[in-house]
Amino acid sequence: MHQSPPVIWPDFLAGQTAKPVRVLLVDDDAHMRQVIAQELMADARTLLVAQAASVREGRRAIKQHEFDVMLADIHLGDGEGLSLIDYMKSIRPSAEAIVISIMENDDQVLHAFELGATGYLVKNSWFGNYPQAVLQVANGGASITPHLARRLLQRFDGNGASAAAHAPRRAEHETERLSQREKEVLRMVASGYTSTEIGTRLLISGLTVNTHIKSIYRKLQVRTRAQAVRFASLRGLF
Template sequence: MYYSDQSKGPYSDAARAKVTSTAPGYAWPSDMKGQLNEPVRVFLADEDRHIRSVISQELMRDPRTIVVGQASSYKEARKAILAEEFDVLLIDLSLSEGQGAALLEQVQLKMPAVLSIAISSSEEHDAVMDAFKKGVAGYLLKNSWFGSYLKAVLEVANGGAAISPIVAKKILPRIFIKSSQTENSLELKKFEKLTEREKDVLRMIAEGKRTHEIGVYLDISAVTVSTHVKNIYRKMQVRTRAEAVRYAVMKGII
């Protein structure tokens, strides 16, 4: 089952306006993705009907996100995804006995602007790292992120990354251990010097702060934060926040 446009979703425009006007504490910077007239569009692919129900209900309750399509199998997802336009893909990589991973690669090849978040029951290091190698921007455990899919989608849509805390606690120490083991045998990369503001942003990334939180703390827009992050990546020659933090620690920046 999937919706071909917003008007076919659970909420009409009038209904979504009502949700917006009554949503407690609703306030969202105008320079961030997820505006009332242009919510972040999400496609959800998972075989578990209960999981799909939990996620879709959470996303549709907030006017900043909308579920434009759902699929319960690889075959159904492959057909529907190519017929839809969306911003974020939430996908179980074990879909149809592992074909979800193949589908993810197809999406990245044919729809490079789409950002993907893996949803999984596995918190094993190899599974997590393989997902990130395939290009996901987030990794969420099914049993620990109920109630936080909304935050994950908005974070990823606005240039950040989302990862379940349990998984982060497992993989980050191993990343640092691996770094320390290779530090003596490999010459550290030489990169362009970071500005003081970029260092501030990097320190907050290391503390686990999200893009919006960094912006609020530094009194700058989320777009500006994202620009600083991109500059940090470029200067340090890295592709992820974890890599940036790792090299910053090794270089004594933070």
Template structure:
């Protein structure tokens, strides 16, 4: 049986941008665009009704901006992952969005294949960061001088074992959102933007044992 398509909601205040994003997924059986929203408030309302897997969220919109919408989605307990897709990569844009609960952050000049890959990663609960965004987060935590915390090393070890964010949260008795925040900090400190790169760099730096832990 084929896998169900990833169900998308596009939130952007520019119709031409929404059309362009929709066009990137048109004809791809792995994705289904459910609806479009012109502002954050409409995105939240549509998310409540349609229950998309991933919301492609612009940040600067009228009536309700993207960060406020992300916070509202979290407050309502909606399961949709949010992938920010915006023109802006300043600290004042990136950090509030990540802290509000965004799973990933891409810029609108991203190539189609990068966007598709990021949406698929977001649907799995994995972070996807544009290189410039990862660099900004890196600067915020003063990496590479800033060492990983004990908790971050625990989570990095679980990542190396192929554990999902949800599984790591269950093992460590913390929330999935907390795990996601730690993962983003790990990416920033190691200067990477995906799990495979984080594990590779960790082994290179001797942060993880070369032999797997005993179970």
């Protein structure tokens, strides 16, 4: 039995019952697709608009369907699901991507984030939480298991300083330092908070938070939140 979605869902968040978050699901495991599909359809805040079982079908679905979030298996029968992220960004740049996998692999996670993914879920540990992950990324957050997040942070702690020391220096205008407020915002982005949640905690508006995030992107010369967090960690900016 699936649990019903919470009765109270703030009207300023994406995923209202009258306008649910639209999802494209790509997985070559028919049973897994069924499990995820049932969870998404059981929550009135998410709407499954299409399914695909291969890279080829996924590319076709990306072109044919309007959607907000793509859930894609990392390994598909005819290729890598990660290749769909870049294709999706070229066709539907406002859509978000969540990678799903049967295992936690640090290098794969980092590569997925570098390509523009905003979530990485391990199948066996996320039953019952796919709608939650979709809603989280649709509202500006990131979705990753706490265990994997801790491992990645420890990896940054161990390798960040040496990587930063050997990173090629950019021109001065490209390495403009982040302000203290921007570092504060970036730390909260790294923790998975949405713009609205960051604004509430810092006592500023969500619009101001987004202005800070755009400034962070410009200073670090990145395009996604995941890229900003990784670059800042490697360069020792926080």
